[in-house]
Amino acid sequence: IHTAWQKWQTGITDHLDGELAFIVCDTRENRLYAVRTPGSALPIFYHISDDRIVLASAPKGIFALGDIPREVDEQRIADSLILNYEDRESSFYKNIRSAPLGHIMEVRSDRVAMHRYHDLGDAPAVRFANDADYAEAANELLQRSVVNHMRAETTPAATLSSGLDSPSVVVCALEHLARQSGGTAEPLISFTSVPEPGWDGRAHGNGRVGDESGPVRALARRYPELDARFVDSAGRSIDHDLDKIILLAEAPPFGIGNLHWANDIQRLAAAEGRHVILGGASGNQTFSFSGSSIYAQLLRQGRLIKLARELYHIGEPGARWRGIYSRVFKPHLPANWARKIQQMRGIAEGSGWPIFSAVNTDYAADMQVDERAEKMGHDHGFSGFVRLRDAMNQMANSGVGEAGQAVRSALQTLSGVQGRDPMGSRKIAEFCAGLPADQYIRNGEDRLLIKRMMAGRLPEEILAAPRGRQAADKHLRMTRDLPRYHEEIERMGDNPDMAQRFDVPRLKRLLDSWPEKTPVCDDDHPDYKIALIGMNRAIATSRFINWVNGKN
Template sequence: MSGIAGLWRLDGRPGEPAEFDGMLARLAHRGPDGTGAWREGPVALGHGMLHTTPESLREQQPLVGTRGDLVLVADARIDNRAELCSLLPAPSDATDAELILAAYERWGEHCPEHLLGDFAFAIWDGRTQRLFCARDHFGVKPLYYHHRPSRLFAFASEIKGLLALDDIPRRLNETRIAAYLVPLFEDKEVTFYEEILRLPPAHRLTVNRDGARTERYWALDPGHEIRLGSDKAYAEAFRELFTDAVRCRLRSAFPVGSMLSGGLDSSSIVCVARELLAQGGCPRPHTFSAVFDDVPECDERRYIETVLSGGGVEPHLIRGDKVNPVERLEQDLVQQDEPFYAPNLFLHWALYREAWHAHVRVLLDGLDGDTTVSHGLGYLAELAQKGRWLRLGREVLGLSHHLRRSPSVVLRSYVLRPLAPDAVRLLWRTLRRHGNAQPASGTLVDPSLARRSGVESRARTEQAAQRAAL
């Protein structure tokens, strides 16, 4: 989690050192191991270092190429190092930043297509007078930017870094606010601030004095299928990929940790990580869990302890029921820069603080395994579309018992509503709103804001796309 920032005065005016220093100061928490800056005329690049991997201990950024005409700043962990070292070629102990810069020298704007890992980086190319930026396939590393043609281009790992510049407006984006309240997630670029955008996952951005161009360099192919001979073969292939994914993220010069909620995601990660670290003769991984002794219906201690009983870890438990959810709300909002969809974020921050106190700098966690490995609630609509009525009935009854809601409510919410034609859904919403001033689409959006932002039509388009994907 290093921090990067940069600006280019497109009008040719030299940048003021104080304004760029202000950008880096806003990102200081991302770079506790030192900051660096490079300036040349109207261009400035900066980096805040957080050492994690063994190679990062020798890393110096901004990194200037051997000819002096390429300059890189990167927040990155590159996983296909052996492949890159053989293709470029590069020494096996090259830093991740050196590999990225060498990849750009070899493949130019196509270099992100050859990288595997988590990364956000920017390269100033003095030969062509352009700035090239890229973000990893799933958008793990953040990158925000502001572009005012012929005047200014600026980027940073966090929005607060951009807001350090007086040139950048501080106007709320009403369209994003309305989408947040619906909620809508289809726009991967927009933020809560007008004229501040995020570079979407799997995209590259090229900027020169004539303008800026974004392009997608990778997309998941939903139609691609892997055909294997048996369930056992699928399980073995998944285990191999999963184990390799965990192994890539264990490359650390510091203690490694993992969240452990007791769920399938984090439990699987912990079990694989401790086995790999033991095989390599490395220190035990730390685990971080929240328990709820005073709220037993929320407590998953027994699942956590099942994993811990296998040994090979250094466990840390915090009392989640003793953490005040509003005590650090202001700090959390400052840290996030925007409203968020995580009412339990206060628990995560408490666990992160515990990890920092344990000197852990690589912290693993499971994310969205329910919809990747098992299935989400959309599975019910899939069963209905395929006519698997007996299985659908069993799933509805099971979910009804688990959620403590009637089977009819489950069926209506997760089967009938998603599959209903647009005309039926529109009629139903009209009847529900008839005679009163309910917010648009039954959401928290004020009707006048809904009209100005067009969120209702966007919501219908998004819902139609989701149904078509079932």
């Protein structure tokens, strides 16, 4: 970094491709720079007062000075409870800010400026003669990225699901190991989360499956050199190690449903002497992008014949007509209009955040969460986008992704294992943003690019697998701990400040009418999304606030 900075100065950002966060102090110019690359770079926090600016990789580095109080930012708490993280510079602490991903912060004696240097909207168009050339270029990028991310003292491990992304990373890693050593390197170990025994087999989400082990075993049969292992985290609670994560991350996790198995996998990798674990978390916004925005984009472009042809392929006539509004017209509407139409159609998502958030509605109104969300462009009704590139840009630069970096750092600290995502490199993101829409979806078939890339390399069980649902056994784990949750919600209600923030009566009603089986729709429980999402987020947030305030 030092050599590159000397050569390019602030132009270094044109040459960076990796998960990097760094600070440069230029004593000759009396300036300071903080840089975070796009993707998954670790955080940089800062505090500005009249006589100084303090920067650190974690809030504790700022609070260690002793004269800056650690106080919760109430507005950030309120926004986060409705999943609005679009103020990407805010933190969970008063007077502490964060440099966003893809930005360079410049500090001079007379001013502080934040410059966004990376925007997928500026990515150049990528055009080849035919589909095979697109797939070949994409494969070359992915293979190079996987090799770069495998640099470590020992062979990395990998997380592995039944989707298209992590299996593609694993196959590329296996191919590299075979080329590198002729099969003599340490084997690649993969870890797949599976439900613990006793799970009722139900999974939330249309067509989702909760046990992804079948397609993964098919992949292991195709590649016998893969050491595929399955992790059920039997006996673990949903909030296992939550307090440690809060202590290390100094923030409430965005969601705690997957913490138990993610933590177990990293511990198991460390026990095998693997200090790097590969994944494919960014694949949905790059190579396996669904392309579902094509319908609204074609309408915007006035390509009505092409639009009609694509709509013809999306399903049975009834489903086709029902989908025209949501696919074609809804993305063009203001978010509040789209929500009102959903409400008139009786669609739950039209109600917005109240269906999944346990925030006290009076508190939400006092904190003006709706007004702020509208001003920031936060759409909790998921209206969609009118251009594929806009959808990719939002996925790559969402505040939710930003908020998760501190937790990633905490998990790495707990286990000593670094998570790496070859699918999320800058070069890959820009390449994918520049592709024409029909490389992702055509004639009703989506995720075309990754399917062509991996044809003949992934088994049919993976290529045709339905979408998985991680932590599908959440209901089983929570049911086991209901008495403890009752006690925690009671304590929440006994604290006037907590009772002001959270809808404690609603949480108590949920616990008193806890469903006997995994709730997947309103018929199972009218507050099933609070059971699956809202309650755990309320618990994580309340524990974080108590930790900041020095309470148990």
